[in-house]
Amino acid sequence: MHTDAPKEGLEKANKYVLSRKLDQIFVNLAEVYRFVVRFFQEVFLPPYEWQEVINQCFQVGVRSLPLISLTGFIIGIVFTNQSRPSLADLGATALLPALIAVAIVRALAPLVTALIAAGRVGSNIGAELGSMKVTEQIDAMEVSAVNPFKFLVVSRVLATTFMIPTLTMYTMIVALMGGYVNIHANELTSFKSYINQVFDAITFLDIFSSVIKAFVFGFTIGIVGCYKGYNSSKGTEGVGKAANSSVVTSMFLVFIEELLILQIVNALRG
Amino acid sequence: MKENIKIDTTNKVITIKGLKKSFGELDVLKGVDMDLYQGENLVVLGRSGTGKSVLIKIIAGLLQPDEGSVNVLNHEITGINEKEMDALRLKIGFSFQNSALYDSMTVRENLEFPLRRHEKELSENEINQRVEELLEDVGLSQTINQMPSQLSGGQRKRIGIARTLILKPEIMLYDEPTAGLDPITSMDINNLINEVQQKFHSSSIIITHDLTCAKITGDRIVMLLDGQFQRQGTFDEVFTTEDERVKAFYDYNFTD
Ligand SMILES: Nc1ncnc2c1ncn2[C@@H]1O[C@H](COP(=O)(O)OP(=O)(O)OP(=O)(O)O)[C@@H](O)[C@H]1O
Ligand SMILES: [Mg+2]
Numbered sequence: 001m002h003t004d005a006p007k008e009g010l011e012k013a014n015k016y017v018l019s020r021k022l023d024q025i026f027v028n029l030a031e032v033y034r035f036v037v038r039f040f041q042e043v044f045l046p047p048y049e050w051q052e053v054i055n056q057c058f059q060v061g062v063r064s065l066p067l068i069s070l071t072g073f074i075i076g077i078v079f080t081n082q083s084r085p086s087l088a089d090l091g092a093t094a095l096l097p098a099l100i101a102v103a104i105v106r107a108l109a110p111l112v113t114a115l116i117a118a119g120r121v122g123s124n125i126g127a128e129l130g131s132m133k134v135t136e137q138i139d140a141m142e143v144s145a146v147n148p149f150k151f152l153v154v155s156r157v158l159a160t161t162f163m164i165p166t167l168t169m170y171t172m173i174v175a176l177m178g179g180y181v182n183i184h185a186n187e188l189t190s191f192k193s194y195i196n197q198v199f200d201a202i203t204f205l206d207i208f209s210s211v212i213k214a215f216v217f218g219f220t221i222g223i224v225g226c227y228k229g230y231n232s233s234k235g236t237e238g239v240g241k242a243a244n245s246s247v248v249t250s251m252f253l254v255f256i257e258e259l260l261i262l263q264i265v266n267a268l269r270g
Numbered sequence: 271m272k273e274n275i276k277i278d279t280t281n282k283v284i285t286i287k288g289l290k291k292s293f294g295e296l297d298v299l300k301g302v303d304m305d306l307y308q309g310e311n312l313v314v315l316g317r318s319g320t321g322k323s324v325l326i327k328i329i330a331g332l333l334q335p336d337e338g339s340v341n342v343l344n345h346e347i348t349g350i351n352e353k354e355m356d357a358l359r360l361k362i363g364f365s366f367q368n369s370a371l372y373d374s375m376t377v378r379e380n381l382e383f384p385l386r387r388h389e390k391e392l393s394e395n396e397i398n399q400r401v402e403e404l405l406e407d408v409g410l411s412q413t414i415n416q417m418p419s420q421l422s423g424g425q426r427k428r429i430g431i432a433r434t435l436i437l438k439p440e441i442m443l444y445d446e447p448t449a450g451l452d453p454i455t456s457m458d459i460n461n462l463i464n465e466v467q468q469k470f471h472s473s474s475i476i477i478t479h480d481l482t483c484a485k486i487t488g489d490r491i492v493m494l495l496d497g498q499f500q501r502q503g504t505f506d507e508v509f510t511t512e513d514e515r516v517k518a519f520y521d522y523n524f525t526d
Contacts, residue, residue: 047387128374140370143330144384144437145356 076178126246129229164218
């Protein structure tokens with residue numbers, strides 16, 4: 001309810017355990033932790049704002065679909081094209097469909113989708129909630145006894161958490177199509193045989209771990225954008241900052257999560 | 271000027287005693303005592319940054335007091351839980367300094383927003399009716415499908431007031447209802463505040479530094495100076511004084 005509380009306490013005490021900056025980092029971490037906990041407390045409790053969740057899902061889709069389509073397709077073409085010479089050196093161009101399938105499904109699609117969504121959706125959430133905070137719209141919800149956290153934060157985080165995996169699957173398909181276009185043009189492989197080779201190369205674990213990864217990315221992008229916006233400082237400058245740091249922070253976290261999940265999945269592969 | 275106003279001075283809807291609030295080193299409210307009687311319009315005057323907004327934000331539970339007691343409709347709000355506070359908030363209307371309309375929603379959706387969530391038994395027809403009636407009350411029926419960004423400052427203020435009225439609050443809190451408006455639009459708002467008082471029999475706190483607004487809407491006026499209420503009474507009582515700080519306030523309002 002009172003987002004200014006921890007900062008206030010810190011300033012009032014006016015002494016710092018380590019240094020001002022380090023203390024602030026820990027205070028922020030504690031705040032983020034509480035924000036995430038609050039999300040899990042409220043997501044299961046009625047009333048549910050389904051309409052708003054659907055509306056936000058739609059926003060996430062509309063915002064990122066054009067850019068994801070274009071980027072996914074081009075990455076498929078370019079990646080295939082750039083991989084060809086190395087395989088050709090080994091006389092193994094026949095393995096091209098298998099190679100790009102694995103690369104796209106395991107790594108490229110979730111990462112590209114998440115990065116684009118962080119830029120398009122994360123910044124938008126940060127700016128939107130930031131300006132609602134600054135213009136007291138969040139306070140207005142609160143005084144009309146509507147829980148702004150539920151209406152604004154829960155709906156957006158749910159939307160990104162479910163839409164990023166959906167979009168990731170879409171990116172896989174589009175990028176594989178890009179790969180096909182390039183392979184068909186060069187090796188004259190038929191669509192049917194391309195698809196067969198693709199599905200031979202990837203396993204259920206590949207797809208499953210990518211979707212799980214995308215869930216984590218989606219949750220991260222939603223939570224970070226909402227947190228930054230919800231706690232943005234007063235003034236128009238605060239809104240810009242919220243949007244900007246949403247993107248930077250969520251991209252940074254996406255990379256870290258990518259590395260962590262990679263380790264886990266590798267361990268599972270044995 | 272005002273007729274048919276019944277003020278029940280035996281019935282206090284808000285009682286504040288020894289209220290203190292600071293932000294870090296900055297002491298904003300330093301012991302405020304205040305009563306609001308059923309049916310009255312209480313005007314709180316004070317210069318920018320004296321903590322007028324902070325005062326009503328505490329009443330609406332948006333900020334926590336540091337010290338003192340704040341009793342609203344027989345509920346002590348210090349230490350109240352979220353659920354009780356929400357129940358109380360349904361009886362309090364808060365008109366924000368900058369209107370705070372939801373700018374992703376149309377005027378209609380702005381008004382429906384609290385209604386749909388708190389009076390679920392209403393049919394679509396009844397909701398429409400309530401919205402249209404209220405828009406007529408504030409004289410803005412034609413804006414029903416517009417977005418807030420398409421409205422003028424005065425229109426936004428009135429829509430903001432309409433949105434708070436839709437749940438029929440017992441207490442209205444107006445934060446600088448006429449700030450930034452031209453004198454004629456200000457007059458419309460002043461009249462609207464008086465109409466609300468008459469029609470809904472609500473009790474109101476009106477925060478302002480516009481003395482015309484204070485004079486027209488206020489049944490009683492208090493002045494917030496240095497974190498405390500220094501003077502109170504009718505408009506003339508408050509300004510019949512030798513206190514330089516009060517006189518300065520009056521002079522600047524009417525001589526610039
Ligand atoms: N959430 C907050 N955190 C820190 N300081 C705050 C907060 N809210 C208000 N203040 C400070 O408290 C003081 C009083 O603010 P307040 O908004 O109540 O002034 P005001 O009397 O309403 O002035 P104005 O007429 O300009 O609206 C200001 O100095 C402001 O900086
Ligand atoms: Mg103010």
